Amino acid sequence: MPPCERRSRAPLAASGTALVLSLTACTGASTVDDGVEGASAAGSGSLSAGYVGSIDQLGLPIAAETGTFEDHGLDVTLAAPFPTGVDAINALEAGDVDVIQVGVPGLAALDSGVDLVIVGHYSGSAAQRNVDDTMSLVAVEDADIDPEDLTTLEGRTIATSLGTINHLYLLALLEEEGVDPEDVDLVNTAPPDMPVALETGGADAAVAWDPWPLTVTDQVEGAWEVVRGGGYLPYVGYVMTTPEYLAGNGETVRAFLTARAESDQWIRHHPEDAADSATRWLTGTDPDIARAAMEHNLAQLDGRFSACNYLALDTVSRLLSEQGVTGADIDVDSVVDPSFVLAVQEDHPELFDDLPEVPDSARITPDHTFDRAADEEACAV
Structure with missing residues (x-):
């Protein structure tokens, strides 16, 4: 694996969070294992891609490992896994990668003026409003x-990562259950630190995405899962690039998204094999935890576009604005280009035929214009 290249970046801050873009990017490495077939095969198009080292983003490295990119005529170079979405965004801005997978930090970056475009999803749902199976409170x-x-959460100390999707999930859960957030004590905690926080008495409970809740229950004696998912929040995970790259590489992006859709379907059909792959790509991942996390991830492994996705983006944007993470609601239409994924859906319906049907009312065309009231009605499930 080549050494990391350290680049200095001017910080881009999002108020009220740790979403400050200062990056150390590692590029040019295909995987934690050397020589994985499919990571850099000759093809008709080439790009470099970045992802965060987490279970729900493994469709990208698995597409390299299984040779799926090569099958679609692509030469894809993977950056070493980024520790956070913020790091991935900085790598994209620096030109170290062409395409990234990123969640909530991508929305904070858009609000801060970073010129990005959403062309696809690595997690979410095109068939229903809310999906959050990979989230848990332990x-x-x-x-x-x-x-x-x-x-009974009132008065408890809860570890969460402020300004992230797990924070938003907790707030949505509290609202639904009639608990005032002021009546709980939130402790800003990075997911890897949550087991220690619970074990040492620093928190009574923790909220995070997998594998961290599973890690807590595995490592902390007596810890248990209180809530899993529940449909409190639309989980979001995006494939993003820059407008400049997209303008000159539309066919390559389309082929990339086709390969990603095929990889996602492979994971849905082979979750145990995908979990085994996770132990290779995510160093130190326990095999049993990987298998459990992968099962929870399957319901969210939907790369399609519909009115539900527009609604999810706007909902999460509003929640971020309410928490002071972003300054205002994001103009959804200005940051989304669904045309590439919609073309994949039309040309390769077999890659999505194992997913729940998109409601007829929620189906969109490339020129879809977001209207919250109309899209709420369209995506009523």
Whole structure:
């Protein structure tokens, strides 16, 4: 694996969070293992891609590992996994990668004026409003939290990562269950630090995306899962690039998204094999935790575009604005280009035939214009 190249970047801050873009990017490496077939095969198009080292983003390296990119005539170079979406964004801005997978930090970057365009999804749902199966709230044994009465969260100390999707999930859960966020004590905690926080008494409970809730229950004696998913929030995960790259490489992006859709379907059909792959791409991942996390991830592995996705983006944007993470709601139409994924859906319907049907009312065309009231009605499920 080639050494990391350190680049200095001017910080781009999002108020109220740790979303400050200062990057150390590692590029030119295909995987944590050397010589994985399919990571850099000769083809009719080439690009470099970045992703965050997490279970829900593994469709990208798995497409390299299985030779799927090569099958679609692509020469894809993968950057070494980024620790956060913020790092991935900086790599894209610096020109170290052409395409990235990123979640909530991408929306904060758009709000801060970074010129990006959403061309696809690595996680979410085109068939329903909310999907959050990969999210969980876990607690220590003596926290005295009743899963049948979540108002018992009042007065508890909860570890979460402020300004991230797990923070938004917790807020949505509290609102749905009638708990005032002021009545809980939120402790800003990075997911890898959550097991220690619960084990040492720094928190009664923690909220995060997999694999961290599973890691907590595995490592902290007596810790248990209070809530898994629940449909409180639309989980979002995007494939982003720059307008400049997209303008000159539309066919390559389309082929890339076709390969990604094929990889996602392979994962849905082979979750145990995908979990085994996770232990190779995510160093130190426990095989049992990888298998459990992959099963939870399957419901969100939907790369299609519909009115539901526009609604999800706007919903998460509004939540970020309410929390002071972003300054205003994002103009959804100005940051989304669904045409490439819609073309993949039309040309390769077999890659999505194992997913829930998109409601007829939620189907869109490339010139779709977002209207919250209309899209709420279209995506009523």
